[in-house]
Each structure stands twice: as C-alpha cells, then as structure tokens.
Amino acid sequence: MTFDPSRLKYDAAGLIPAIAQDADSGEVLMMAWMSEEAVRRTLESGRVTYWSRSRSDFWIKGETSGNVQELVDFRVDCDRDCLLVTVRQTGPACHTNRRSCFYTAVREGEEVELMEPMS
Amino acid sequence: MTFDPSRLKYDAAGLIPAIAQDADSGEVLMMAWMSEEAVRRTLESGRVTYWSRSRSDFWIKGETSGNVQELVDFRVDCDRDCLLVTVRQTGPACHTNRRSCFYTAVREGEEVELMEPMS
Numbered sequence: 354m355t356f357d358p359s360r361l362k363y364d365a366a367g368l369i370p371a372i373a374q375d376a377d378s379g380e381v382l383m384m385a386w387m388s389e390e391a392v393r394r395t396l397e398s399g400r401v402t403y404w405s406r407s408r409s410d411f412w413i414k415g416e417t418s419g420n421v422q423e424l425v426d427f428r429v430d431c432d433r434d435c436l437l438v439t440v441r442q443t444g445p446a447c448h449t450n451r452r453s454c455f456y457t458a459v460r461e462g463e464e465v466e467l468m469e470p471m472s
Numbered sequence: 473m474t475f476d477p478s479r480l481k482y483d484a485a486g487l488i489p490a491i492a493q494d495a496d497s498g499e500v501l502m503m504a505w506m507s508e509e510a511v512r513r514t515l516e517s518g519r520v521t522y523w524s525r526s527r528s529d530f531w532i533k534g535e536t537s538g539n540v541q542e543l544v545d546f547r548v549d550c551d552r553d554c555l556l557v558t559v560r561q562t563g564p565a566c567h568t569n570r571r572s573c574f575y576t577a578v579r580e581g582e583e584v585e586l587m588e589p590m591s
Contacts, residue, residue: 354583372491372500379498381491384554396578429583430573431566435503437574447550454549455556459475459515464548 358392362434368404369436373414373446376425376439382446383454385412387436399424401438420444445471477511481553487523488555492533492565495544495558501565502573504531506555518543520557539563564590 363369368386375382385403387395391411394402398413401422405412415421422440429436447454450470458465482488487505494501504522506514510530513521517532520541524531534540541559548555566573569589577584 356578356581356583370489370503372503374500381493381500381556384489384491384549396581427578428574428586429576429578430503431568431570431575432573435573437500449550451550454551454554455547456550457548459546459548462475462515464473464475467547 356396358389358396360433361389361392361429361436362432363389364434366406368406369434371401371403371436371438373401373422373442374437374439375442377441380453381455382422382440382442382452385414392436395424395438396427401440414446415443418444420446422446475515477508477515479552480508480511480548480555481551482508483553485525487525488553490520490522490555490557492520492541492561493556493558494561496560499572500574501541501559501561501571504533511555514543514557515546520559534562537563539565541565 361369367388371387372384373382388404391402391404401414401424403412421443426439445452451468456468458467480488490506491503492501507523510521510523520533520543522531540562545558564571570587575587577586
C-alpha cells in the first residue's frame, strides 16, 4: 500500500505525536509533534522534521544545534494517530544537553535524575 | 524532590501522552493518554492505567484482556508534558493482537507490515 501522509489522524491542531527512538540502543529520546507537511519532509529528506508548537514553524531537528536526527525507520501505529521514528541521533536529543528528554524517574514517590548533561 | 502528579503539564483535555516501552527488549509498545488520576493510580498500583478517550473512563491496561502492563519505571520528560513508562508486558500490547502497536513501517513510500498477530 502506498503511504499517504494525509491519511494519518491529526489532532484538532493538525498535529500527530512522534516518538523518537535511538535505532541502535533502543533508548527513547524524545516526543514531539509533526504536521502533515513535517511528515512529508521527514520522509523526503531523511532528516527528522517536527512542527514547533511554540514557534509555529517547522523544526528540522539539529538544524541550529547540529544535533540532527537521521531517519532510520518510520512507523505508524494501529490507530494511525501516533508515529515512531527510529533515528541515528548526533549528540544529545534534549535541549538540556542530555542524551534523552526522559532523564527524570519517579521512584518511591521521589524524582530521581538519571542522566547528566553531555559535555 | 517529591513527585506531585498535579505538577505535570496536561493538555486542554487534562491529559498527558504516555509512551509504553518494554523494560527488557526496549521495544516501544504503544502510546496512550493519562489523566492526573491515572498517573496517581499507575504509581500507586504498579499497574499501568490510562484514560480512554473513546470510553471516557479509566483503562487499566489488560483488565479485560489479561494483557497487563506491570510498571517497572516511570519517567517524566524535560518539559513535564510527556511520560515514558517502562513495563513488563504480558502478551500483546496492541488490540490487533500484535506485540506492539507500531507494526507498520513506511519504506520507499510503501507501507510494510513488520509483525504478525500473536497466536
């Protein structure tokens, strides 16, 4: 079946959540949002491209920081309302300079920091 | 720091996306939504509990199917607007009986099915 980005299910703002996972380690790096056009650009360019809700603009991951995400595999879930991109991540994925955005765990009711910023 | 579920960032509907990842294999299994109370119940019970947007009710994963998700680790992202739960998944996570909801890949413009339903 030929893939048609317009046949994904976008929310009221025209966005779909996209989970980025490290293709080699399996680590979940971040979650951000894509518009239909961001999906198209990601697939065409092989550079993971989100829609920035704060800037209301396309966000080619790493374009300014250099911490690019090279697309390895693009997956759609059963309901067609969530995406999983496996990526080759250069440097940290998180704006705090940590490898992953999910660096805080909740254990026995306390927040525990699992990762240091990369140097 | 003591964790307070009310200090996560919920969307206009009072929900936060939660990614479920297999704690052993690292496979991303599904993405669903939690309300503040679902977060609380997940942490208290150790049984991953979502909010079903279609049923407008709590959804203790596996309660009817037996395909439960035992909570292994609960993580919060840098923006506090997305959760990652690592889980021990009994049986398939997907309602299509597949291990993961992300069983469709897009490769060279075509949709490719990566997984068979579990028997």
